Amino acid sequence: MSSWLDEVRWDAQGLVTAIAQDAHSQRILMVAYMNRESLQLTAQTGIAHYFSRSRQRLWKKGEESGHLQTVSELRLDCDGDVIVMQIVQAGGIACHTGRESCLYRKLVDEQWVVTDAVLKDPGAIYGGHASH
Amino acid sequence: MSSWLDEVRWDAQGLVTAIAQDAHSQRILMVAYMNRESLQLTAQTGIAHYFSRSRQRLWKKGEESGHLQTVSELRLDCDGDVIVMQIVQAGGIACHTGRESCLYRKLVDEQWVVTDAVLKDPGAIYGGHASH
Numbered sequence A, B: 001m002s003s004w005l006d007e008v009r010w011d012a013q014g015l016v017t018a019i020a021q022d023a024h025s026q027r028i029l030m031v032a033y034m035n036r037e038s039l040q041l042t043a044q045t046g047i048a049h050y051f052s053r054s055r056q057r058l059w060k061k062g063e064e065s066g067h068l069q070t071v072s073e074l075r076l077d078c079d080g081d082v083i084v085m086q087i088v089q090a091g092g093i094a095c096h097t098g099r100e101s102c103l104y105r106k107l108v109d110e111q112w113v114v115t116d117a118v119l120k121d122p123g124a125i126y127g128g129h130a131s132h
Helices: A036-045 A122-126 B036-045 B122-126
Strands: A016-022 A028-034 A049-052 A057-060 A069-076 A082-089 A105-108 A111-114 B016-022 B028-034 B049-052 B057-060 B069-076 B082-089 B105-108 B111-114
Touching: A016 B028, A028 A036, A028 A049, A028 A082, A028 B016, A036 A049, A036 A057, A036 A069, B028 B036, B028 B049, B028 B082, B036 B049, B036 B057, B036 B069
Parallel strands: A016 A082, B016 B082
Antiparallel strands: A016 A028, A049 A057, A069 A082, A069 B105, A105 A111, A105 B069, B016 B028, B049 B057, B069 B082, B105 B111
């Protein structure tokens, strides 16, 4: 029996790029990676699961911060190696820096300028240890 | 002199993930890769340039199809390895399949369902040879 998971083109590390887009504002909030297990869990539970490359393990977004992502739609691109999720972001903070979005720097006159305020101190989010 | 290009965290292949988002609708149109040269050219010219992994060369999007992407904003993510562009898509077609977006498949009941019509036959776009 062929599975929808087999249609995904996993890379040599067994990963695909996963983009979380705010279902309401359509802002791109973060970009990370998923393996087969995390994509399956995301679809089954409706909560975004990734694969942390730095920690080399399944990563339920918000497991420490409480900033869970509720997923209302999953899309796959033409090449099969990109997933786009429509999500609702708990706490309104997707970035480990305490900002709404990880895309908080904009190119202006050949400089990356920070455009977004820190909404919550990362120390307060993670209780002192840095993580997503 | 430090350059904004040095703040990008290029991977082992010298690439970063680049996302093209429609500046008006905010739909994600395609996801590809850039090397240093393509990002610099994108910023300088205001036209999206990528690096084609399959062809291993600089790829000005639309060079064959005429479907150029005019870039109004460049953003960098917190990790420095993702670029998000706000673009206007010439011809209204970003995907090599002749669709508006490469994200034309949606997960419904454990199946990837095509949600977007082909707007133009790829053969007519590329004159018979498949390419972006």
